[in-house]
Amino acid sequence: MTDNLPPDPEEISRIQRSRNNVLGVLLGAFVVLIFFISLAKMG
């Protein structure tokens, strides 16, 4: 018999935290890229 249990809250927050960290790094990198693209386009 299989009994569906709610997912472990700690596991959920761990996954969400790591996702948010990766998203933060990507957004930061995107800002830096746009900055350098702007410099290149203006150059």
Place this chain on the structure above:
Amino acid sequence: MTQSVSLQLPTDWRDFLALTKPRVMSLVVFTGICGIIAAPERIHPVLAFTAILCIAIGAGGAAALNQWWEADLDAGMKRTAARPLPSGRMNTIEARDFGVALSVGSVLLMGLAIGWLAAVILAISIVYYAVIYTIWLKPRTPQNIVIGGGAGAFPPLIGWVAATGEITLMPVLLFAIIFFWTPPHFWALALFVKSDYAKVGIPMMPVVAGERATRRQILAYAALLLPLSMAPWWVGGTGSVYGISALVLGLVFLALSARVGLREAADGDTMKPEKQLFAWSVIYLFALFAALVTDRLILA
């Protein structure tokens, strides 16, 4: 005894990355870089990086849409059953939205930062792979590999257009080289990898037309590839470094293809010629584009 099963955990970021098929993306990035370097005009390094990034992200978006559409098929094949969608670690709406976001984002960034011609070709390549190949042709024709190869042929064309802003004969030749390289590459693999495409109803050439027809077509495409790969030299688009490299690499490719094309596999066959052809086909493409770049750097 009860067995605890977690309901829907949030999707891990690694599964989003896996959705983009990073290994396939590396060939796309390599040929895209070669397209930019081989182009006669120089592009600012930051813009070159951005163009390659857009090509890679666009390829990732197309791969995500491919896996969104084929989640059911992937569940039926051993090779793909562990992917994020068939294994239940991600839901299909997330995958679809992620694929659309990557695709649209890459085209917009390419258009705004590089140019709209390159952006249009990038958009066409994404639609070509995600819609024309994945949704329309793959389930219907054993020529799916031939047509699907077109998707892999776009990156050098996009890279060239990103650098020059126009489509000329040379990038079209680079597109054609990869287009004619894809069938022998994949069919050599299909001959020795017993994939369960047939089980999920995907018409692969060896299954639908038989091994003999597949072998003959491998040889035919390899024979076409040799003169085609030398065309850039003949039309004066490259120097002799590329020309001689293409001749030597192509002759080896043709010889290995002839060996595969003209033989029959016996029971319990080790399929060594087929494995050697597949391995050489990977080396061939990297070496050919490396020769193209080397030739350009020497000419510069």
